[in-house]
Amino acid sequence: MDVERIRRDFPIFNRKFHGHPLAYLDSAASSQKPTVVIEAEREFYEQRNANVHRGVYGLSEEATDAYEKARERVARFLHARDPQEIVFVRGTTEALNVVASGLGQTRLREGGRVVTTVMEHHSNIVPWHMLRERAGIDLRFIDIDDDGRLRLDGYDDALDGSAKVVTLSHVSNVLGTVNPVREVADRAHDSGALVVVDAAQSAPHRPLDVEALGADFVAFSGHKTLAPMGIGVLWGRAELLRELPPYMGGGEMIRSVHTDRVDYADPPARFEAGTPNVAGACALSVALDYLERVGWDDMAAHEHQLLERAFRLAAERFDGTIRIYGPPLSEPHDAVLSFSVQGVHPHDVATILDREGLAIRSGHHCAQPLMNRLNVPALNRASVYLYNTAEEIDRLFGALEKVNKVFAA
Amino acid sequence: MAYDMYQERILQHYRTPKNFGKLDHPDFSGEESNPLCGDRIRFELKLDPSKSTVAEVRFSGEGCAISMASASMLTQKLAGQPLAAVEKISRDDVLQLVAIPLSPVRVKCALTGFTALGRAIHGAPASADPAQA
Numbered sequence: 001m002d003v004e005r006i007r008r009d010f011p012i013f014n015r016k017f018h019g020h021p022l023a024y025l026d027s028a029a030s031s032q033k034p035t036v037v038i039e040a041e042r043e044f045y046e047q048r049n050a051n052v053h054r055g056v057y058g059l060s061e062e063a064t065d066a067y068e069k070a071r072e073r074v075a076r077f078l079h080a081r082d083p084q085e086i087v088f089v090r091g092t093t094e095a096l097n098v099v100a101s102g103l104g105q106t107r108l109r110e111g112g113r114v115v116t117t118v119m120e121h122h123s124n125i126v127p128w129h130m131l132r133e134r135a136g137i138d139l140r141f142i143d144i145d146d147d148g149r150l151r152l153d154g155y156d157d158a159l160d161g162s163a164k165v166v167t168l169s170h171v172s173n174v175l176g177t178v179n180p181v182r183e184v185a186d187r188a189h190d191s192g193a194l195v196v197v198d199a200a201q202s203a204p205h206r207p208l209d210v211e212a213l214g215a216d217f218v219a220f221s222g223h224k225t226l227a228p229m230g231i232g233v234l235w236g237r238a239e240l241l242r243e244l245p246p247y248m249g250g251g252e253m254i255r256s257v258h259t260d261r262v263d264y265a266d267p268p269a270r271f272e273a274g275t276p277n278v279a280g281a282c283a284l285s286v287a288l289d290y291l292e293r294v295g296w297d298d299m300a301a302h303e304h305q306l307l308e309r310a311f312r313l314a315a316e317r318f319d320g321t322i323r324i325y326g327p328p329l330s331e332p333h334d335a336v337l338s339f340s341v342q343g344v345h346p347h348d349v350a351t352i353l354d355r356e357g358l359a360i361r362s363g364h365h366c367a368q369p370l371m372n373r374l375n376v377p378a379l380n381r382a383s384v385y386l387y388n389t390a391e392e393i394d395r396l397f398g399a400l401e402k403v404n405k406v407f408a409a
Numbered sequence: 410m411a412y413d414m415y416q417e418r419i420l421q422h423y424r425t426p427k428n429f430g431k432l433d434h435p436d437f438s439g440e441e442s443n444p445l446c447g448d449r450i451r452f453e454l455k456l457d458p459s460k461s462t463v464a465e466v467r468f469s470g471e472g473c474a475i476s477m478a479s480a481s482m483l484t485q486k487l488a489g490q491p492l493a494a495v496e497k498i499s500r501d502d503v504l505q506l507v508a509i510p511l512s513p514v515r516v517k518c519a520l521t522g523f524t525a526l527g528r529a530i531h532g533a534p535a536s537a538d539p540a541q542a
Contacts, residue, residue, distance in 0.1 A: 345472065348473045348475070351515070352412075352415070363446055377449070406412070
């Protein structure tokens with residue numbers, strides 16, 4: 001994999017901050033975009049812009065065709081049986097809200113148990129809390145061990161033979177832990193529960209196989225997978241999508257509307273009220289093509305090498321003042337490195353790193369229950385993607401030495 | 410800008426904050442947290458017998474260098490002051506006290522202690538359970 005060539009595909013790497021070339025180590029928050037994706041968005045508006053599924057004129061047909069081809073492309077990425085199982089939404093957050101809200105009117109209407117994990121992003125906690133408030137569901141959290149692995153020894157107790165939904169992240173946005181989704185799903189199904197998978201952090205790094213995962217619903221965001229902001233995907237098993245009530249009402253999601261009643265369209269249209277982000281869907285399709293051309297395995301190997309370098313530098317050069325959170329690299333661990341610097345608040349770390357042209361995330365990472373579990377107010381997180389380089393990792397640790405120097409007593 | 414922010418004056422207050430800790434029976438206490446960064450600062454004040462002048466002040470909690478240093482500097486300004494003068498302290502006074510260039514996000518950090526102080530003197534009297542902090 002030729003990283004220098006890949007970097008030339010991303011115009012943003014021409015930018016400098018405080019006189020340093022941008023070292024972007026926050027792709028877990030949002031990835032940068034290659035020219036082909038930016039051009040795809042532009043091409044739609046320059047050549048194909050019209051509303052979809054409405055006009056009978058040629059331009060609208062082209063727009064509709066492009067949108068539905070994007071749906072097919074995403075179905076291939078997810079190894080879904082049928083493109084009609086792909087719902088375009090704004091992002092993972094909306095996808096999870098569609099599922100939680102829908103189940104809240106069906107299987108969870110009278111309450112019932114929902115099992116999640118303490119490592120979830122708020123987008124996979126808050127919609128369920130809203131159901132707790134609205135429908136009185138009983139929300140249970142699976143704990144983690146001190147290295148950030150799910151503690152499945154407590155899982156059967158949490159399921160209790162009566163759980164209706166199990167919802168978990170495929171990969172933790174803070175710890176990098178790759179969760180054993182298949183095992184969790186099999187045990188959930190044995191106990192009669194549906195399985196919802198937040199794939200926001202895994203989709204950028206590997207093609208997903210919804211069947212192999214054993215999931216019933218899968219959500220991911222375009223903007224973390226090189227695509228624009230405002231486009232994302234909910235996949236659901238056809239029969240489950242059919243039983244789900246709509247999330248928003250409006251045009252496009254109906255079969256017929258009368259003054260005394262409304263008949264809803266079948267999925268996916270039922271969940272796509274209003275004018276969708278067609279340009280975003282086309283650009284997502286192009287982003288997935290781009291990632292496939294780079295090669296998923298090469299990309300994963302590259303990212304793993306960068307993490308290995310980071311772990312090694314942290315251990316060798318910092319005399320125990322840098323603490324890394326999450327499982328060791330000998331175990332499944334994706335693309336993120338969360339750490340604390342002894343005696344220095346993460347925001348101070350990130351401010352000094354910014355001065356060196358390094359963009360990392362600092363804060364609670366939308367995972368406050370996890371911060372509480374780890375007993376930290378906040379953490380630093382560097383995340384890597386296909387375009388990051390070994391030199392950027394070296395710059396990161398060089399800058400962390402400056403942090404220690406600034407704060408040394 | 411980062412290095413202007415982390416001047417020795419600021420770092421001194423961060424490493425060895427003034428008036429850090431708690432009071433036994435404060436007349437006023439207030440807390441502010443910044444959920445974005447997980448910072449949490451509590452201010453406690455004790456008045457003199459006339460109940461018009463600040464006799465003692467302490468702050469506690471955890472935060473970044475900017476929020477901790479700012480709170481520490483603020484406590485130095487309070488002891489011996491008439492309560493009426495403390496009530497008049499403005500956010501600009503605090504930013505002048507801190508006197509470092511701050512981005513909009515970090516201005517919030519510099520004002521965390523000030524907001525806790527405001528809660529203490531304008532909000533409810535000291536909570537019965539200081540251990541909560």
